[in-house]
Amino acid sequence: MSDQTHVHTGHDLAPGEEEQHSVGERILGYVVGLALALLLTATSFFIAGTDLVWQPSIPVALIVLAIAQMGVHLVFFLHITTGPDNTNNVLALAFGLLVVFLVVGGTVWIMSHLNQNMPPMDQIMPMRR
Amino acid sequence: MLGKLDWSAIPFDQPIPLVAGAVVLVAILGVLIWVVVKGHLPYLWHEWITSVDHKRIGVMYILLASVMLLRGGSDAIMMRIQQAVAYQSQGYLPPEHYNQIFSAHGTIMIFFVAMPFVIGLMNLVVPLQLGVRDVAFPTLNSVGFWLTATGALLVNLSLVIGEFARTGWLAFPPLSGLSYSPGVGVDYYAWSLQISGVGTLVAGINLVTTVLKLRTKGMNYLRMPMFCWTTLASNLLIVAAFPILTATLAMLLLDRYLGFHFFTNEAGGNVMMFMNLIWAWGHPEVYILVLPAFGIFSEVVSTFSGKALFGYRSMVLATMAICVISFMVWLHHFFTMGAGPDVNAIFGIASMIIAIPTGVKIYNWLFTMYGGRIRFATPMLWSVGFMVTFIIGGLTGVLVAVPPADFMLHNSMFLVAHFHNVIIGGVLFGAFAGFEYWFPKAFGFRLDERWGKAAFWFTFLGFYVTFMPLYIAGMLGMTRRLQHYDVAAWRPWMIVAVFGMAVLSIGVICQIVQLVVSIRNREALRDRTGDPWDGRSLEWATSSPPPVFNFAFHPDVRGEDAYWDMKIRAQQQSLEHEEPEYHDIEMPKNSPTGFVCAFFATIMGFALIWHIWWMVILGGIGAFATFVVFAWRDHDEYVIPAAEVAAIDRVNLEERRSLVSMAGAI
Numbered sequence: 001m002s003d004q005t006h007v008h009t010g011h012d013l014a015p016g017e018e019e020q021h022s023v024g025e026r027i028l029g030y031v032v033g034l035a036l037a038l039l040l041t042a043t044s045f046f047i048a049g050t051d052l053v054w055q056p057s058i059p060v061a062l063i064v065l066a067i068a069q070m071g072v073h074l075v076f077f078l079h080i081t082t083g084p085d086n087t088n089n090v091l092a093l094a095f096g097l098l099v100v101f102l103v104v105g106g107t108v109w110i111m112s113h114l115n116q117n118m119p120p121m122d123q124i125m126p127m128r129r
Numbered sequence: 130m131l132g133k134l135d136w137s138a139i140p141f142d143q144p145i146p147l148v149a150g151a152v153v154l155v156a157i158l159g160v161l162i163w164v165v166v167k168g169h170l171p172y173l174w175h176e177w178i179t180s181v182d183h184k185r186i187g188v189m190y191i192l193l194a195s196v197m198l199l200r201g202g203s204d205a206i207m208m209r210i211q212q213a214v215a216y217q218s219q220g221y222l223p224p225e226h227y228n229q230i231f232s233a234h235g236t237i238m239i240f241f242v243a244m245p246f247v248i249g250l251m252n253l254v255v256p257l258q259l260g261v262r263d264v265a266f267p268t269l270n271s272v273g274f275w276l277t278a279t280g281a282l283l284v285n286l287s288l289v290i291g292e293f294a295r296t297g298w299l300a301f302p303p304l305s306g307l308s309y310s311p312g313v314g315v316d317y318y319a320w321s322l323q324i325s326g327v328g329t330l331v332a333g334i335n336l337v338t339t340v341l342k343l344r345t346k347g348m349n350y351l352r353m354p355m356f357c358w359t360t361l362a363s364n365l366l367i368v369a370a371f372p373i374l375t376a377t378l379a380m381l382l383l384d385r386y387l388g389f390h391f392f393t394n395e396a397g398g399n400v401m402m403f404m405n406l407i408w409a410w411g412h413p414e415v416y417i418l419v420l421p422a423f424g425i426f427s428e429v430v431s432t433f434s435g436k437a438l439f440g441y442r443s444m445v446l447a448t449m450a451i452c453v454i455s456f457m458v459w460l461h462h463f464f465t466m467g468a469g470p471d472v473n474a475i476f477g478i479a480s481m482i483i484a485i486p487t488g489v490k491i492y493n494w495l496f497t498m499y500g501g502r503i504r505f506a507t508p509m510l511w512s513v514g515f516m517v518t519f520i521i522g523g524l525t526g527v528l529v530a531v532p533p534a535d536f537m538l539h540n541s542m543f544l545v546a547h548f549h550n551v552i553i554g555g556v557l558f559g560a561f562a563g564f565e566y567w568f569p570k571a572f573g574f575r576l577d578e579r580w581g582k583a584a585f586w587f588t589f590l591g592f593y594v595t596f597m598p599l600y601i602a603g604m605l606g607m608t609r610r611l612q613h614y615d616v617a618a619w620r621p622w623m624i625v626a627v628f629g630m631a632v633l634s635i636g637v638i639c640q641i642v643q644l645v646v647s648i649r650n651r652e653a654l655r656d657r658t659g660d661p662w663d664g665r666s667l668e669w670a671t672s673s674p675p676p677v678f679n680f681a682f683h684p685d686v687r688g689e690d691a692y693w694d695m696k697i698r699a700q701q702q703s704l705e706h707e708e709p710e711y712h713d714i715e716m717p718k719n720s721p722t723g724f725v726c727a728f729f730a731t732i733m734g735f736a737l738i739w740h741i742w743w744m745v746i747l748g749g750i751g752a753f754a755t756f757v758v759f760a761w762r763d764h765d766e767y768v769i770p771a772a773e774v775a776a777i778d779r780v781n782l783e784e785r786r787s788l789v790s791m792a793g794a795i
């Protein structure tokens with residue numbers, strides 16, 4: 001991206017390769033991440049079993065919590081940031097998400113349409129009547 | 130003790146595979162004995178087998194691909210002869226043998242010819258084009274190559290021990306399930322692809338990292354040669370798509386080994402899920418193969434037209450567009466399998482859209498040639514032949530992307546003709562162009578032009594005579610994979626095709642003769658400057674063959690066509706003749722990790738195929754132990770002293786100076 005791409009020490013760092021932070025700061029980061037991850041996990045288990053909230057909202061709540069969990073992992077453990085040192089990692093993540101979205105979404109869509117030209121017998125029989 | 134393996138596994142009643150196997154065995158033994166007696170074994174071990182040099186690994190990949198091309202080609206010849214004679218008769222190949230042959234032909238040509246050929250060329254050239262000394266993970270690179278070789282070995286082992294799959298090259302269930310394929314054929318197929326798939330994934334990760342992280346000074350993304358861009362796109366696709374193949378085959382293996390029901394007809398399995406997943410890998414795979422070929426043609430066309438590539442940025446954009454859209458079209462491989470018009474229409478349109486960036490590329494190559502001083506050397510012939518052939522293949526591709534047309538042509542010989550049209554005309558011509566173009570770089574002498582041109586013309590014409598009749602046979606309703614048939618109208622076209630196959634084979638023989646003749650005349654064909662074609666990118670800026678460290682200094686890149694730029698500057702400024710200051714260079718040490726890993730993987734794969742469980746554990750422990758030993762190594766680099774670097778570099782510098790001053794005089 002920039003003109004100063006060097007052979008060994010580029011701007012771009014591999015995940016977890018920060019140099020500037022001290023050990024104390026890094027441990028603090030991991031502890032905060034762990035606490036958040038545990039909190040989100042505990043909340044998920046609590047919500048799954050509770051009847052305090054409107055029942056149909058539970059699956060949605062679990063999906064939101066799961067996505068938040070992924071975010072916590074990416075930020076605190078995989079060290080994905082928005083800084084200029086992280087362009088490649090963010091792009092790789094975006095490409096991965098795009099491919100997963102295309103393949104999983106496409107698969108669900110395709111598989112739910114596969115019987116369109118050949119409905120099962122029990123659907124053909126009512127049609128005949 | 131030996132699982133399912135006993136003497137009945139050897140096909141004593143079938144002369145063809147047995148004789149072929151015996152001949153190959155004798156040849157291999159002969160070569161081994163010759164190597165040992167002549168004392169070449171230490172050289173081979175230290176310089177090649179354990180080498181982590183990307184150039185050597187690239188050459189070994191290409192060697193593997195060439196040998197397997199002969200194997201896959203013999204399968205093709207047998208099939209064409211069978212279809213020429215099997216009119217109202219059984220032909221000479223019994224059905225179960227014929228089915229194994231077409232399955233093996235597809236599997237070998239895609240996984241063990243096309244893949245290693247393009248990965249080999251990328252390995253050989255990309256670090257040189259980027260102006261760096263090595264790939265990102267040299268030892269991993271060697272592991273990847275040897276695991277690919279393991280897969281190839283297992284597939285060929287099935288010729289004499291047991292059988293190969295009779296399911297076609299993608300082993301669709303329920304045919305590939307345990308109830309319809311109880312033998313070891315599908316297991317051979319699946320385990321060899323699992324093992325070589327790991328090798329391919331490793332190669333993909335390595336090359337993506339190399340392009341993203343290792344570039345010389347000033348080599349920013351928009352100054353990279355086109356081949357580096359297509360390498361990046363192709364390897365991104367490998368990293369994204371190959372895990373799908375691995376997961377799909379793993380599910381098939383669970384069905385076969387542990388009684389799971391992913392792809393069975395009963396107990397909630399769905400065979401269509403296999404179809405869906407395998408093509409979600411399979412379509413990107415097509416572009417994994419053809420994108421590097423597009424890169425090769427870009428380099429070749431620009432070099433031999435003496436012009437910078439026309440529309441470089443549009444070419445980059447087209448490459449990356451193909452990289453993404455290739456993940457949106459996979460359903461066009463199974464239009465006929467039940468999906469309704471919404472799904473079919475969307476995927477049909479996406480399949481037509483992907484032809485647009487490809488069309489952009491064709492125009493860019495044409496405009497690169499327009500107004501250029503074109504030299505029709507062998508690599509350029511392959512490139513022009515590609516453009517003509519690939520356009521025809523692309524047009525028939527757009528035709529079958531139309532769902533109603535596909536309903537007529539699905540699984541017909543028309544389809545067979547179409548994908549051979551794009552894979553031979555695209556990937557194979559590209560591989561041959563790259564082979565002719567970069568051979569002088571790898572070995573320090575050119576290939577013989579006369580034999581090269583003969584090889585091109587025989588292959589080119591032979592291709593048309595073989596595959597155009599298949600289009601017609603498909604139009605006449607002939608389906609693919611027929612062991613015999615009773616329709617008189619198809620017969621003449623099958624006979625024409627077998628003649629085409631003969632012409633095509635002469636082309637292959639010419640290529641072998643070319644290699645032999647060139648090696649014998651290597652002194653006359655020697656290239657001392659390192660720049661035999663008047664090249665434009667950095668691989669030509671070092672000697673041929675390049676020293677192990679590639680470049681004594683990291684080149685300083687100031688624009689596109691880095692080396693062309695340097696040559697122009699050198700002519701204008703009259704080269705300064707003072708001696709540069711050389712430094713020590715650290716290079717990775719050779720390592721037997723890859724070979725030993727692959728040795729244990731072979732044992733494990735073979736044992737898994739035959740259910741020899743103690744041997745599976747042995748192989749698994751061995752492979753893991755190799756990894757542990759490598760992970761705990763102390764020293765993995767050695768130093769080449771500055772004096773040695775200087776001695777190697779001075780010779781080449783002298784040759785180059787005389788070349789530049791001569792060019793200046795003209």
